[in-house]
Amino acid sequence: MIESIHAVSELNELLPQSIQMTKKFRLEIESFENCISEISHENKFLVKFPIEGELKGVALCYLDHSEQESEITQSFTEYANIALGHFLTRMDQSRHIMAEIAAPFFSYSGARNYKYEFLNEINRFKGFNCIKLQYHGKYLVDSKGHKIIIQIFCHNNHQIGHA
Amino acid sequence: MDGKRILIVDDSDFSRKTIVDYLEGSGLKIAAEASNANEAIRICSEKSIDLAIVDVVMPEISGIELTETLSKMSSKLGIIVISSLGQENIVMRAISAGAHDFLQKPFTKELLLESINKVLTSGELVE
DSSP, rough: OOHHHHHGGGGGGGSOHHHHHSSSSEEEEEEEEESOOOOOOOOOOOEEEEEEEEEEEEEEEEESOOOOTTTHHHHHHHHHHHHHHHHHHHHHHOOOOOOOOOOOEEEEEHHHHHHHHHHHHHHTTTTTEEEEEEEEEEEEETEEEEEEEEEEEEOOOOOOOOO | TTOOOEEEEOHHHHHHHHHHHHHSSSEEEEEESSSSSSHHHHHHSSSSSSSEEEESSSSSOHHHHHHHHHHOOOOTTTEEEEEEHHHHHHHHHHHTOOOOOEESSSHHHHHHHHHHHHHSSSSOOOO
């Protein structure tokens, strides 16, 4: 199953290219990589969604805005939730892989925490056939753009060589 | 639909606010908001609610488990389940749990009002 996921060229299309719920906020995805890289920027807001079901893992969603409990971070959390919900819905429709997101966790700390989160996920997934996806985009608030990164790490419990 | 009392259950403040904005001027009354299932159960046991809008992904108790509990508490309560997840499996679980309709996020104001109208006037709710 994992090989078939890696084989598909439409992975970049699983996440919606644009989401708009209100006039004020819009999420746009601009580029996609079939790999992940360490996040090094300071002062980012991180919302982490566990992924459960036939795929297990996590989605880390970063925003270059750190004001705690602001309308921007709250709305970004909901937009990230919607983007990932559509990602998993499309995964089910195109690959018949059923997975869900669980309630999110938040962090308003700086780069040190993100490095820990990142390395923790990398270590947790060692030995598994993993999907590692990274999307870059922007979160527009009244037309002002904030950079965003969405990283998705997941596996289907199959060890490397036994998928 | 005038005067019908609505409960919004979603752990996202932004999502609840968006729904409140959508319902403004519709004649519906926002009776209460809850950010988790336990709060929603308490509100439904204390207040008269006509319709609950329930999000699926919430901490501790999911919206689908909450729907099952609420529909057992009152057969007169209409329930619309909302979620960013739109898999058939989740829609079916929500309906089996007692939901009268399911909307995938993001939805428009028009779609939400249409769903509320459908649920409140369908005759499925036992008086």
